[in-house]
Amino acid sequence: MAAPEFAVPELKEYPVIPILKADAMAAAKPYVASAPMNEALGFPGELVADWEERAVAKLGELLQKYRSLKVYLDACVHCGACTDKCHYFLGTGDPKNMPVARQDLLRSVYRRHFTPAGKLFPKLVGAKDLTRDMLEDWYKYYNQCSECRRCSLFCPYGIDTAEITMAAKEILDAVGYGQKYTNEIIGKVHRVGNNLGLPPAALADTLEGLEEDIKADTGVDVRLPLDEAGAEVLLITPSADFFAEPHVDSLVGYAKVFHAAGIRWTLSSKASEAGNFGMFIGSYDQLRRIALRVREAALELGVKRIVVGECGHAWRVAYSFWNTLTGIGAGGNDPFALQLQKQLDQRYKQPSHICEVTYDLIRRGALKFDKEANDHRIVTFHDSCNVARGSRMGDAPGGQFEIPRAIIRAVANHYVEMAPGTTHEQTFCCGGGGGLLTDELLELRVKGASPRMEALKQVADSDGVNFMATICAICKAQFTKVLPYYHFDRSMIGGVHQLVSTAIRLGA
Amino acid sequence: MAIEVNGKTYETDEEGYLVNLGDWSEEVANFIARQENVEMTPNHWEVVNFLRDYYNEFQIAPAVRVLTKAIGKKLGPEKGNSQYLYELFPYGPAKQACKIAGLPKPTGCV
Numbered sequence: 001m002a003a004p005e006f007a008v009p010e011l012k013e014y015p016v017i018p019i020l021k022a023d024a025m026a027a028a029k030p031y032v033a034s035a036p037m038n039e040a041l042g043f044p045g046e047l048v049a050d051w052e053e054r055a056v057a058k059l060g061e062l063l064q065k066y067r068s069l070k071v072y073l074d075a076c077v078h079c080g081a082c083t084d085k086c087h088y089f090l091g092t093g094d095p096k097n098m099p100v101a102r103q104d105l106l107r108s109v110y111r112r113h114f115t116p117a118g119k120l121f122p123k124l125v126g127a128k129d130l131t132r133d134m135l136e137d138w139y140k141y142y143n144q145c146s147e148c149r150r151c152s153l154f155c156p157y158g159i160d161t162a163e164i165t166m167a168a169k170e171i172l173d174a175v176g177y178g179q180k181y182t183n184e185i186i187g188k189v190h191r192v193g194n195n196l197g198l199p200p201a202a203l204a205d206t207l208e209g210l211e212e213d214i215k216a217d218t219g220v221d222v223r224l225p226l227d228e229a230g231a232e233v234l235l236i237t238p239s240a241d242f243f244a245e246p247h248v249d250s251l252v253g254y255a256k257v258f259h260a261a262g263i264r265w266t267l268s269s270k271a272s273e274a275g276n277f278g279m280f281i282g283s284y285d286q287l288r289r290i291a292l293r294v295r296e297a298a299l300e301l302g303v304k305r306i307v308v309g310e311c312g313h314a315w316r317v318a319y320s321f322w323n324t325l326t327g328i329g330a331g332g333n334d335p336f337a338l339q340l341q342k343q344l345d346q347r348y349k350q351p352s353h354i355c356e357v358t359y360d361l362i363r364r365g366a367l368k369f370d371k372e373a374n375d376h377r378i379v380t381f382h383d384s385c386n387v388a389r390g391s392r393m394g395d396a397p398g399g400q401f402e403i404p405r406a407i408i409r410a411v412a413n414h415y416v417e418m419a420p421g422t423t424h425e426q427t428f429c430c431g432g433g434g435g436l437l438t439d440e441l442l443e444l445r446v447k448g449a450s451p452r453m454e455a456l457k458q459v460a461d462s463d464g465v466n467f468m469a470t471i472c473a474i475c476k477a478q479f480t481k482v483l484p485y486y487h488f489d490r491s492m493i494g495g496v497h498q499l500v501s502t503a504i505r506l507g508a
Numbered sequence: 509m510a511i512e513v514n515g516k517t518y519e520t521d522e523e524g525y526l527v528n529l530g531d532w533s534e535e536v537a538n539f540i541a542r543q544e545n546v547e548m549t550p551n552h553w554e555v556v557n558f559l560r561d562y563y564n565e566f567q568i569a570p571a572v573r574v575l576t577k578a579i580g581k582k583l584g585p586e587k588g589n590s591q592y593l594y595e596l597f598p599y600g601p602a603k604q605a606c607k608i609a610g611l612p613k614p615t616g617c618v
Contacts, residue, residue, distance in 0.1 A: 031522050180522075185615050195616030202566035209574050240617040243571040244602070245590050247617075275617060311617075437617060439523060439603070473617035481600070490594075 006443040008485045009091055009450040011457050017084045018093035025094040028444045029140050030436070031180040040187040041286060044176030051175040052130050056113050058174040059106075062167050063114065068160065069167050073110045075157045076100065082151035082161070087428045088144050091447030096141045099151035103164045105137050135177070142168040143179055144444055146434035147280065148385035153425060165434070166282025173281055181438035182277045189290055194239035194273035200226075203269055206242050214252060220506040222259045224251070224267065229301050231266035232345075233258065235354070236274045236294055236318075237309025238473035246494040247476050250310050253497025254354055256504045260368075261361050265307075271297035274314035275473065279321075280435035288325050291317065295326040295340055304345040307352050310495050312384035312472030313433065318351045319391035353393050355471060358500060359403045362410050369503040374412035377467040379499065380459050381405055381417075382452065382479075383427035384472035398424075404471055404496050411503040416463045422455040430470075432478030445478060446485045453486045460488070469496045513539045525606070525613050532560075532610030541608050544599065552596055552608075554582050559609040569606050569614055 035045030048054055063070045082099040084090065089097040096102060104126070111118030111127035118127030128134060147162035155161070172178060188197040198206075207224040214222045225231065235258075241251040258265045271294045278286030298306055306328050308318045323329030327337025329350050344350045361367045381404060393399040401424045409415055422428055431448030459465040470476060470493065479493035509520050513536050519527040524543065526532060537556060541548045548556075558578050562570040570578070572590055580588015593601035602614050 181615070188615060196568070196614060196618065197612075197616075198568050199566065202568045202570075205566065206571045206574060209571075209577065213573065213577070238617055243614065243616075244618040245572045248571065248573050477617045491591075 006446070009447055011450065011454045011486065013458075015090070015451065015454065018090060020095050021093040022095060025088075025092045025097060025144060025444060026140065028144060028441060030143050030438055030441055032139075033178040033180045033183040037180065037183045037187055038173070038176060038178050040190070041173070041178075041183055041283075043173045043178055043183075047176045051135065051177070054175050055130055055135070055171050056109070058171045059110065059167070060114065062170065063110075066163070066167070068163060072103075072159045072164055073107050075159060076103065076107065077157070079156060081154045081156060085151040085154050086145075087148070087150070087431060087451045088146070088444065088448045091431070091450040092444070096137070097144055099145075099161050102141050102145055103159070103161060105134065105141060106164055106168050109134065138168050139172060139177060142172070143436065143441075146385070146429045146432070146436055146448070148429035148433055149389045150385065150426065150428065153389065162434075166279070168282075169280070170282035173283065178281070179435065182281050182435040186277050186281070186286055186290070189273055189277075189293070193270055193293070195275050195277070196239040196243050198239055198242060198272065200269035203242060203267075203272055207267070210248070210252060210255075214255070218506055220259070222255050222506065224255050225265065226267050227269055227301070228264075228266040231264045231301060231303055233263055233265035233305045233307050234271070234298050234301055234303040235265055235267055235307050235309060236271055236314070236351075237267070237354075238274045238311040238314060239272055240473040240477060241309055242272070244473075244477060244480075246480070246491070246498055247310075247473055249498035249501055250495030251497075253495065253499075253501035253504070254309060256501055256506060257354075257358050257361065257367065257497070260504055260506055261366050266301060266303070268297035268301060270300070274308055274311040274318070276314060276317045277435055279313060279317055287317065287321065291322055291325040294322070295328065295336060298328070299336065299340055299343070302343065304343070305348050305352065306344065306350060307354055307357055309354050310471040310473065310497060312386040312474060313390075315353055315471075316386040316390035319353075322351060353403075355403050355407060355496060356393050358497070359394070359407055362407065368505040369411045369500075370505060371411060371413050371503055373503045374499055375414070377412060377499070378414040378416060378463060378465045379408055379412050379467045379469055380415070380456070380465045381408060381423070381496075382430070382468050382470040382475060383423055384470055384475050385427060385429045385433060387471060388425055388427045401425075404469075407496055408469055408499060411499050416459050416465050418455040418459050422451065428452045428455070430472070430475040430478040431482065432474050437474050437478055442481070446482050449478065449482045449486075453482075453488075456488070457486070466492055467499075468493050469499055470494075471496050511536075511539060511543075523607075523613065526610045529610055529612075536610065537608050544604055544608065546597060546604065546608065548608075551583055551587070555579060555593065555596060555601070555605050556609040558582075559605055559611060563609070563611050569602065569611050572602060575601065
């Protein structure tokens with residue numbers, strides 16, 4: 001099947017709010033999950049006959065469960081501050097990709113069924129029935145939101161738009177209308193242990209090959225241990241790090257950091273995935289079940305520290321939810337959570353991000369670098385949305401911005417920032433987050449990447465930037481795919497620990 | 509969905525990947541390659557055959573690094589890189605080559 005033909009947005013010198021193009025993305029629709037994929041997660045196999053009734057009931061259930069959802073659905077005053085903040089709106093011009101319009105697809109049904117005014121005078125208050133067309137719009141446009149929360153940042157009421165998208169996805173799953181990419185992958189995590197479906201034997205073979213590569217490159221025996229009980233650190237990293245480029249170069253970087261610092265570490269074949277797509281589909285049950293694999297592995301291996309590799313949404317899940325879900329961090333109070341809290345070394349942050357580990361070692365002088373090894377690179381940093389707006393690093397506010405940058409400055413001589421308003425907490429999504437990194441949404445992904453591409457082009461033109469570092473597997477895969485559409489070389493994208501890997505001194 | 513090759517019908521998923529791995533044959537591979545606008549040369553076959561061998565052993569396609577190393581050994585070190593694989597399979601070596609080799613699509617953040 002040939003790639004669909006579409007016009008790639010023209011990159012401008014400064015951001016321009018697009019002219020509205022009604023229904024421009026009405027044809028963009030990810031594949032629907034098959035019955036076996038849905039049923040494996042406990043969802044109805046296909047769209048149920050009484051979907052309207054069940055969807056409204058599910059919305060009612062979510063309103064009871066999450067007070068926040070009710071507040072967000074009630075609070076919007078349609079001020080319009082969010083309208084031009086979404087990368088998908090900026091890239092496509094489709095008015096339904098304005099965050100307020102996307103939210104209103106759910107809000108209008110909420111008003112019809114759950115507010116007195118909407119029940120009595122629907123037309124006066126913008127309340128709408130849940131028709132088949134509306135359900136279709138939910139499926140299309142909630143699958144055109146990457147849950148990046150950039151719009152939320154500009155909302156004067158602090159409405160968490162991603163939570164509305166997650167609620168909509170949860171309702172769609174509850175009526176048997178889930179999305180293939182996310183649901184197939186979650187099934188693989190339960191069956192095999194990771195998003196990729198990489199079985200333990202293949203993982204072991206891949207790691208062995210990487211050890212040979214590092215030996216050939218450096219002459220040093222750097223290990224990538226698997227399932228080694230008694231290791232100090234359990235590294236949880238996205239399975240893409242084992243499989244794809246440029247991801248694998250960061251995995252090599254983590255291994256070199258642990259080697260140079262003399263830290264005994266291991267990967268786990270059971271918890272061979274940092275990603276947790278349970279968050280993308282808004283399913284607390286799936287979020288928990290996927291996270292518990294990490295706890296099982298940590299208890300079995302008896303590790304003292306849990307470190308998370310370069311994965312954006314995984315870090316949000318780890319930083320914000322692992323504590324109560326699993327006991328990694330304080331808050332979980334079931335027996336296994338308590339056992340794990342006792343087992344982990346509380347002198348370290350649990351969990352820690354690999355960037356925190358590396359940065360801490362750099363500050364203590366435990367790592368040495370030949371920075372000129374990166375002199376062929378002029379580097380910029382793309383903040384990943386879930387790290388930037390969903391978590392923190394280190395001990396000070398803004399650590400999630402400063403720590404990756406400090407690492408880059410420690411290992412490379414040439415660093416350039418992209419334009420303010422496109423980085424830090426205002427960063428633009430890569431265009432592939434939230435469970436949208438699938439081929440049939442390529443047009444959306446290419447167009448949604450345009451605000452980031454615009455900012456990148458500015459620094460490429462003005463400062464010769466030729467490397468955009470990031471700390472997210474989705475960002476890496478997405479940019480590898482879309483950079484060529486904007487006449488950039490796909491090898492411009494890479495990981496922070498890829499830069500570390502290039503410059504680090506081993507066995508000195 | 510389905511494809512028809514030499515009068516026989518083979519089931520595929522929405523994206524054109526074979527549903528039953530046992531349906532694969534060189535004719536089917538050539539047919540899928542033509543749909544993908546890929547002209548199969550002996551070097552393409554080296555990649556496809558390696559993918560299939562690896563899959564038979566490990567039930568998954570090889571990591572890109574494993575593949576580039578193997579191809580470098582077979583076709584020469586100058587070809588042992590993902591740049592060369594993209595020349596052979598422009599839509600991306602992992603996905604497009606897997607489709608032609610009759611293997612499932614690699615999923616996840618790849």
